[in-house]
Every structure is written in structure tokens, then in C-alpha cells.
Amino acid sequence: MKKERHPNKAAHTLKSAGISTTQQRLAVLNILQQASRPLSVGDIRKQLDPASSVNKVTVYRIVSLLKKQGIVRDISSASGSLYFEMATSDHPVHPHFNCTGCGTVNCLTPLTFSQARQLLNQPDNFSVDHIEINISGLCNGCLHATKLQNKILKKGHR
Amino acid sequence: MKKERHPNKAAHTLKSAGISTTQQRLAVLNILQQASRPLSVGDIRKQLDPASSVNKVTVYRIVSLLKKQGIVRDISSASGSLYFEMATSDHPVHPHFNCTGCGTVNCLTPLTFSQARQLLNQPDNFSVDHIEINISGLCNGCLHATKLQNKILKKGHR
């Protein structure tokens, strides 16, 4: 593995978490750090260098580990699969938008403190560990891609 | 099929929607109407009379049709599968609670108008057709079932 003079962000993140820095973990973490929206395991695999392709199982194990370590968060999309995004302080918990046309998941603006409190106040007899707000419909791209309208409208319920 | 003097609620619902009243649709709709929480296709199948068991594909097609007709709503749970609940006026859109212990989805109190508006105001360039708020953690039962704690804590990420 190539040595870098200035260790990159991903390597630093793994070191701080006290977990070993393997090529596969660095590759997955780099993709997540550069992503502008949450990614599914499939999305991550598509972005991995096809030459040094990382096994599907390994990607699942990595995102699962990163989640357990609090490095990433998961978002369950309307399509049924999990999406992952960095859980850094400059990217706090926020609602997401699922496009039912192209299937992407986009980030929306974070909740205000009062909104968050209203939601957290709700459950009386529960131990809450996760709040997820997902709003779905068509994203700007799909909304204006008139040529795709028929295809989108013909789709099934999933 | 047996004739009833007072046609039941399910039959009436299907008639009003102008879709044919088959045994299978009545059976599925009855289960959803009597449910106290959203059910997955698997849950519905478990409650169907095993003798007259309805094919898996048929159940998927029925819930999909009921959703298209606006008779039911779907909720995507933390476990990744879809759950269905009646979309009647006395059961308006509301947040849900996913128990990560037993996997059930429970209904929470509906949003106030101002809460709903704050959420709906968010997306600028999107065409919104669904808002989903899912809060997860442990339900009251799982929280106090101390004997199950180890099992719950040992579970993987899904």
C-alpha cells in the first residue's frame, strides 16, 4: 500500500476511532466523505475502482462497523435499502428527500431545535435512539425531465 | 362465498372504490382494518387463515392496489420492509415508532398543523407526495424485558 506524506482524512478518522486502516476501509470512507448525498452499498460499490474491486460482503461489514463507531449514519429510503452518510459535526441529523423517479436520496436542511424537541417529546414509553424523517416525491431533475415522465409514471409500487 | 345480510366494512370499502370484491381482497382488508399497528406483507400472511392461504404475490398485488386507491398508506420501517395501515380520516398521517428489539411498527400521535407545515415548507425544488417520520429505539415491552436485553444488544445492523 502506498505511503502518503500527509495522511488523508479517512486514515485519520479510522485511527481516531482505533480501528485498523485497511485499503478497503479507506476506499469506502473516501467515497462517503466526498459524497454530496447519502449512498447505498450498491452506490458505493459502483464508485470503487473496478480494478481493486472490494467484495460486496466487505462493503456491508465496513459500513456496519462505521455505523457502530458513529462515523456514519444510515437512512432507510423509500426504495427499501439503506443509505449512508457521514455523521460529522458539520453534517448534523436532518431530514432527507427520496426521489421516486431516479431513486436518489438528498439531504434537506437540518431541523431547528424546537422542531427536533417537538418530535423527541412525542414517545412516552419508548427509548428513542434514532429519528428519521423522509420526504419523497420527484427531485428537480426528474420533475423537469419530461421525456422520462412516462417511464416514471409506469413504475410499480417499489 | 358466504353472503352476509349486512355487508361488512371491507366489502363496502372495495365497492366504493369501484374495484371487485374478491375473497382475497376482503381477507387482507379485514386484517388491515382490525390491526392496531401497521403490518408488513409477512404479518398479513401470518394472520390469513392458513387453510385458505393467499399466495404471497397476491398479497403484494392487493396492498399495492389498495395503496394506489388511497385505501391504505405504507410506512417504510427501519428493518427495510414496507408496513401498511388504513388511510381513513380517523387515522390521519402521523409519525411511527420502530422497535429495534421486536421489529414492530407502532403509531405515534399525529403532527400538529404547525409541525406539518414546517416540514412541508422545507423542499424548494421538489414535488412532495409523501412525508415519513420514523422514530426508532426500544418499545415499552422490549425495554422492560430484561431477559431479552442480551439478545437485542447482540443483533447486527439490520
Added chain:
DNA sequence: AATCTATTGCAACTTAGTTGCATTTTTGAT
């Protein structure tokens, strides 16, 4: 009751995700 259409069942398939085990890579001690 006969017929036509809509619905259901079946089998085979797809996709997301998981598990056990053998192989390879990291780590840490020397």
C-alpha cells in the same frame, strides 16, 4: 347459465443483505 374480463396462483427470477469458513492482510512484539 354462458361468457368475457379481471384476478389469482405458480414457478422462476432479482436484489439486498447475511453467514461460515478458508485465505490474506495488519498489527504489534521482538
Added chain:
DNA sequence: ATCAAAAATGCAACTAAGTTGCAATAGATT
């Protein structure tokens, strides 16, 4: 720098949710 132990990865096989095409059947219409 080397080497053993521990951890991580890859592979193959599996599970579970959901889908598709087509033949068989039930419901609605006359």
C-alpha cells in the same frame, strides 16, 4: 526488519423481500 497472532477480507452459498410472465380460475355482466 521479521514473524506470529489477531483481525479483516473474499468466496460461496444462503435467506428474505419483492417482482414478472403466463396459465388457470373466479367475479361481473348479459
